[in-house]
Amino acid sequence: MAPHTRYTRLAEEALSPAHSVIATSQTYDGAAPFPDFPDDDRPAPARSGGERLQVAVTALIVTLPFLALGLAAWLLWGTLIRPTDALLALALYVITGLGVTVGFHRGLTHGGYRAGRPVRIVLAVAGSMSFQGDVIGWVATHRRHHAFTDRPGDPHSPYRYGTHLRGQLRGLAHSHVGWLFRNDPTPVERYAPDLLADRDIRAVSRAFPALCVLTLALPFALGWAIGGTWLHATTALLWAGLVRIALLHHVTWSVNSLCHVVGRRPFRTRRHDRATNLWPLALLSFGESWHNLHHAEPTSARHGVDRGQIDPSAAVIRLLERLGLVRDVRWPSPDRIATHRT
Structure with missing residues (x-):
């Protein structure tokens, strides 16, 4: 079976919980709190030493860029950010952000195109350098989210x-960042067996810690090369490293949180799925905040389908298609989109 076909089949299977036995989800009324452990109704096992270390590392990844925002605000008091720092931050934000949206999400998770x-x-x-987790774990978690959107x-x-x-x-606090600290692992063998079977993706997944170092070392080195001083290197690390990571984190997490609570829902989704379109996040999220259409048609390579809905990720996929670097792109047809409208 061709890789693209297999990715697409698994992505579509992930939209249906039929392969999972979760009795509580079948009786969920859309308003009640979720059971703590819906998969088998048993308490989660106690955290091992390795799991506790993972929680500590997660806390560091989440809090360090956020603390950098405070430091950046202090440095800005009475001065201005250097143009070089801003340009480096913008460049790395775009590269790593598109790695997540075009690579992790629309490509590997949903099979929206063949690369x-x-x-x-x-x-x-590029997606791994966003500090959002290893590629296989990211994909598995997102496929699980689609299988049970807004349900146990x-x-x-x-x-x-x-x-x-x-x-x-x-719930908003949980969906934004709290879920990262729950003892609720997503089994990658169940949700991303195709990526586990891909030698290249396994190698990138194993390299995640090194890529996290690289995403911070790169702006530091470029700041030093351009400015020639420790101060230039440090401010580049601050703005193009830590602050850039913090901003992309919170934009991505806002799609998890705000884009299921605030915004418009012009398209029908599955029962209890409350995904919304939130236009203020469209540019920063590279089109991911057109979230209602995405949940109505998850394998579509374009999320912003209506007039005026900017979708930079779709534009990049279109460019890659024209350059012959991707093919079999799943562009949404007007007729199919019309069937989802409310």
Whole structure:
């Protein structure tokens, strides 16, 4: 079976929970809090030493870029950011952000197009440099999210604690960042067996720690090369490294949280799926915040399908298609889109 066909088949299977036995999801009413352990109704095992270390590393990854924002604000008091720092930050934001949206998401997770080996590897490396986790774990978690969107089994739904005000606020915090600290691992063997079978993607996944070092070392080195001083290197690391990572983190997490609570829903999705379109995030998220259409038609290579809906990720895929670097792109047809409209 061709890799693209296999990716697409697995992506489509992930949209249906039929392969999973979750009795609680079948009786979920859309408003009640989720059971803590819906897969088998058994308590999660105690964390091992390795799992505790992983939580500590996750906390560092989440908090360090955020603390950098405070440091950046302090440095900005009475001065301005250097143009070089801003340009480096913008360049790395675009490269790593598109690695996530075009590579991790629309390509590897949903099979929205077929890419050759070099393009697949480059996009996977770029996405890994976003500090959002290894590529196989990222894909598995996102496929699980689609299988159980806003129902028991969804790893980061804002409706986990119910739909009343207190539960909704708690749910937003959970869907934005709290889910990263839950002892609720997604089995990659179940949700991403195709990537586990891909030698290149396995290598990129194993290289994730080194790529995290690279994404910070690169702006530091470029700052030093351009400015010639430790100060230039440090400010480049701050802005084009830590602050850039923090911004991309929170934009991505906002698609998990805000784009299931706030915004418009012009397209029908599955029962209990509350994915929305949130236009203020469109440019920063490279088109990912046209989230309602994405959940209505997950394998589509374009998410922003209506007039005026900017979708930079789709534009990049179109460019790669014209250059002959990707093929079999799943562009949405007007007739198919029309069937999803409310």
